[in-house]
């Protein structure tokens with residue numbers, strides 16, 4: 256059994272603890288969260304009366320915003336806003352009925368457009384998380400083997416108990432370890448499901464899409480389920496996402512997407528070439544039968560966003576973002592900022608180390624006028640804390656250069672802050688909960 260230090264937080268979170276240990280872990284986590292909140296680093300509410308993307312106000316301080324996932328800057332696009340207002344005028348704020356009975360025609364309009372974007376049949380869900388919950392328990396059967404990437408998103412992990420409850424076996428492979436997936440596939444004649452993210456939301460690295468595709472070709476019993484929540488919109492023709500852009504469809508590939516990031520609205524999508532599979536998820540997936548719908552304003556904003564993605568305007572929006580992405584990768588080198596990964600995606604991670612040092616760095620960057628996301632234990636493994644930052648079309652090149660020069664300076668001459676508490680004891684408490 257590996258020790259916690261050898262494990263990713265996702266492995267840790269999916270382990271079952273005794274009641275006492277779980278209580279101790281939760282108390283430790285809650286206290287870390289409270290203190291990080293007091294330090295002004297997590298769970299902050301912005302104070303702005305209006306929001307237009309590039310800056311936010313925290314604690315009276317207006318700072319450049321490098322924590323937004325609306326990569327193409329569509330969240331406040333007037334076309335999405337007007338479409339939402341119009342739909343609310345016509346249908347009200349909520350049309351409350353399970354889609355199993357009735358739904359707004361807007362659903363049909365959105366589905367038709369998403370099919371055009373993705374080039375395959377789709378189901379619209381209320382979120383990416385619910386896309387996983389609607390599809391995986393229906394698709395994975397008793398006796399199947401489910402192989403999960405060690406860094407797969409928590410929303411995928413949240414479905415695993417249902418899958419093992421249904422009689423599937425669940426195993427984990429190291430991050431992006433396709434050889435291990437291939438070994439699992441060749442070890443059985445039964446069906447094997449590989450569950451992974453298309454674009455990992457912490458380090459900004461991507462799945463080896465071409466390798467997954469080749470493995471699907473080589474292993475007739477293998478199915479791939481990819482969560483490309485962060486990859487949709489800003490990449491690929493019609494915004495079909497960075498994963499599909501690299502591979503295209505495969506008959507045993509199932510894609511899930513999020514509409515709350517680059518798409519500028521909210522919701523989720525499941526897509527696959529197999530029409531019957533999509534029909535099955537729509538007709539029988541738990542949240543599709545027992546859950547509520549997206550509200551009219553959100554549906555209409557998603558449709559307006561789809562129209563932008565299907566228009567001639569999209570390539571220029573994607574190019575503007577790519578210019579910023581490339582600028583980050585070049586400018587980071589100029590200022591000696593060690594990015595965990597330099598793929599051309601709109602999010603990056605800079606490893607810093609101990610939680611206290613991370614909180615202090617985030618706070619210092621805030622004081623210098625830049626907001627970035629701090630990632631501390633237990634969200635990332637202990638000792639591997641860091642800052643995650645995103646870039647959107649809202650950010651100017653000047654803002655990006657200022658941020659990276661600040662990160663370079665702050666990390667070069669790290670200064671502790673008296674107002675940041677030492678989290679070591681709490682981390683110990685949370686960690687010893689795992690000393691089984």
Ligand SMILES: Cc1ncc(COP(=O)(O)O)c(C=O)c1O
Nearest residue numbers: 382383384408410456482484513
């Ligand atoms: C990779 C990934 N999948 C799923 C989600 C959850 O998305 P949603 O809020 O649409 O459920 C996120 C989160 O933000 C994510 O980063």
